[in-house]
Amino acid sequence: MTDAHAIACRYFDGRTTTPHAVTLRVENGDARIEGDGIERRLPLAEVRVSERMGAAPRLVSFADGAYCEVRDHAGLDALLAATGFRAPMVARLQSRWSFALAALAGCMGLVALSYLYVLPWAAEQAAEHIPRSAMETLSQQTLAAMDEHLFKPSALAAERREALAKRFGLLAPPDGDKVPHAIVFRLSPAIGANAFALPNGTIVVTDELVDLTDSDDEILAVLAHELGHVQRRHALRQILQGSVVGLVVAWYLGDISSLAAAIPAALLQARYSRELEREADAYGARLLRFNGLSPALLASMLEKLERVHHPGDPGTAAKAQSRSDYLSSHPATAERIRALRESR
Amino acid sequence: MINDLLSPVPPPETPVPIPLVFTGSGSEYFRIWIVNLALTFITFGIYSAWAKVRRLQYFYRNTQLDGSGFDYHGKPIAILKGRLIAFGLVAAYQFALTVSPTAALILLALIAAVMPWLLVRSLAFRLRNSSWRGLRFRFNGATGGGYRVFLLWPIASVLSVGLLAPRAYHALKAYQHGNTAFGTAPFAFSASVRDFYRLWLRAAGLFLGVPIALFLAARLLIGSGSAIAGLGGIVLGILGGLAVYLLLLMAMPYFLTRSQNLIWNHTTLGAHRFECSLRFKKVLWIVVSNFFLTVLTIGLFRPFAVVRMARYRAESMALVPGESLDHFVGMQSREVEAMGEEVTEFFDIDIAL
Structure with a gap:
């Protein structure tokens, strides 16, 4: 040396x-x-x-x-x-910068992969294993809270409510066993015409939605869509994947500002719920077809809902919806309507 | 005679402060950060303990005093252990919540009971694994003192609606800085409780006083009945609302600046003392610009932001030597054994705060 x-x-x-x-x-x-x-x-x-x-x-x-x-x-x-x-x-x-950039690309790829595939899959698996009792408690608490703040008892005649629930209960499931569910009606000036499903299978329908149409078939179509949410355990999946996204975003941006973290988290969660809406539409369409009803019923109901929630020129409303596709939790309604009409 | 008095006679041997020098750079740390992040991802978080060691080593070694860097010697396994404990505690608490509120409360009390001990251990771990010129720092605070500053004072501070908060913070800093040593040389902390209350009062005056004064003036003007005065009152009220938001944004940098200056200017190490001269405007500028740049780059600016802040904080610190820095002496290994530090190896924990 x-x-x-x-x-x-x-x-x-x-x-x-x-x-x-x-x-x-x-x-x-x-x-x-x-x-x-x-x-x-x-x-x-x-x-x-x-x-x-x-x-x-x-x-x-x-x-x-x-x-x-x-x-x-x-x-x-x-x-x-x-x-x-x-x-x-x-x-x-x-x-080396080349390795650092590869690591950067790798990180982004992994995050995208987790967000698009791994997390939804894991949420679906986890939702299967959540005990019935937990879903029961969660749903009852949610309904009780909404009853207190948003709902009034339904003003519809008891016979009408029973008839709708009974007709819906008679629909044969397109695949597997019947999905256990219960339909409840509420009057809600606060949220207007709407329907949604709770994790334990309770489907809440507002009087305003029932009053929106003269055709019971159209109401069945909405219920079929909601039953899709129940069958695929959407409420739980959304809670699970939504809270993971919220936690990760808060961890990543949290030391900057909780406000800065809230906006991207909301955008990312909205994409998940759009996916779930599409899934529920598909299930609803299958259930309707299987029972000799047309999926177009759901489409025309969506149009009516669109009209009461976004009054004004139907053309501009549709345009506004498609523009806000990435912001809203429901996929551009026009697109959903088209998909339902075309699904024969 | 008079000339003698007036002529500026410098005191003999004014010690020249030796500033800390920071040699790290954002682009270097970016590479460390992103590689750490990628490895943490693919190991499901396990690598994060190794990542922390690398991060600390980067910042320690690039912070230099009198031509020599600091160093960090922590073992990733100890950090991993600490993280597992923290994770276990949180998971146990979540589980207890699903069982019953009483179970959760009992567990919370249990966590509160062991937390001070864990914090003292991790404080000791952090210092024992920090060195300069080959000599380790040391923490010899008693566990009892840890329970006082990490449990009793915070509780007292909450019960007194914050009135005792300055006292609690003073106790914490006195415990930390008064029980640390470098080799055989002890650190000492001389700030008084009164200094801390003064800092709190100034902060409160600024962050509560200004908006309250604006709102009171607004109410008076609106109540005066005159239309022009009323309009002025509304404007003042809006200004007061804006002031609240701006002041909230400024509170953290203000507190960081003032408390760091206060704490370090009252800390000594043997014959040496420290000078900390953070400036509020500069800290505020760094915090605010870091915030916007980090948001605009979806977080990629973060390593650069951390380096900017670390550089400013290091370079605002100086050591005023009371004698040569070449004569610090480490403890004899027999003394270390006598203190039982070897035995606590098993309890090496770092629960990263």
Whole structure:
């Protein structure tokens, strides 16, 4: 070994903070330190070299806590190369932009993959395993809270309510067993014509929705869509995947601002609920067809709902809807209507 | 004679403050950060403990005093253990919540009972694994003191509706800084409780006083009956509302600046003392611009933001030497054994706060 690889550095003995100016070289497989009254020789196997961390000095340390502080990065690199030293894999990854960018792409890919496939799949699996009792409690609490703040008792005649529920109960399921459900009616000036499904199979229909149409078949169509939500456990899945998205976004952006975290979380959750709406439409359409009814019934009901919730020119309403596809939880209604009409 | 008195005579041997120097860069840390993130992802979070060691080493080694960097020696396994404990506690609490509120309450009390011990352990872990020029820092606070500052004072602070908060914070800092040593040299903390109350009062005056004054003035003007005064009152009221938001944004940087300056300017290490000269405007600028840049880059600016703040904080700190920095001495290993530090290896925990 030639002196070309002797590097000047500062030596600390690990017991005091006194610096010693020394030279470090490698001779016959030993690290050798000389200068300022210090004279040490150690086999390379007992010497550790810290990772390169930018401009920070690198540390060549010995088992007893003594070490050399090296600022001559090029000199140390040459010395290390001459001894056949190889930096740990992670250190090499961090040192190159190409690897960093690959890691960046990898992270983004993994996040996208988790969001699009892994999380919905996991939520579906988990929803299957949530005990009936938990869903019961959750649903009863939700309904009780809504009864208190949003709903009044239904003003529809009891016979009319029973007749609708009975007719719907007679529909034969397109696949598998009948989906257990219960239909309840409520008057709600606050939310208007609407229907939704709770995790335990309770389907809530507002009087306003029943009053929207003269055709009972159209009401059945809406119920069929809601039963799709029940059958595929959508409420639970949305709670599960939505809260995971919320947590991750809050973790990522949380130390910046909780407000900054709320908006992207809401956008990401909206995409999930659009997926679920499509699934429920598909189930509803199958249930209707299987019982000799047309999926177009659901389509015309959607049009009516669209008209009461977005009054004005039907053309502009449809346009506004499609523009807000990425913002709204229901897929552009025009598109859903088309899909239902075409599904024959 | 008079000339002698007037001529500026510098005191003999004014010690020259030695500033901390930060040599890290955003683009370097970005690469460490993104590789850490990717590896953490593909190992389902397990790598995060190793990632933390790399991150701390990057910041420690790039922070230099008198030509020598600091170093971090923590073992990832200890950090992983700490994270598993923290995760276990949270999971146990979530489970207890589903069982019954009473069970959750009991578990919460249990967590409160062990938390101070865990915090003292992780404080000791962090310091024992920090070094400068090969000498380790040390924490020798008693566990009892830990229970006082991590449990009793916070409870007292809540019960007193925050009136005792400055006192609680003072107790915490006195416990931390008064029980730390570098080698055989002890740190000491000399800020008084009164200093802390003064800081709180100034903050309260600024962050509560200004909006309250604006709202009161607005009410007076609106109540005066004159139309022009009423209009002025409404404008003042709106200004008061805006002031609340702006001040909320400014509260954290303000508190960080003032408390760091107060704490470090009253901390000594043997014959040496520290100077911390953070400026509020500068901290505010860094915090606000970091916030907007991080949002605009969907988080990719974060490593750069962290480096900016670390650089400013390091470079606002200086050590005023009372003697040469070359003569600190480490503890003899026999002394260390006598303190039982070897035994606590098993309890090495870092629960990252």
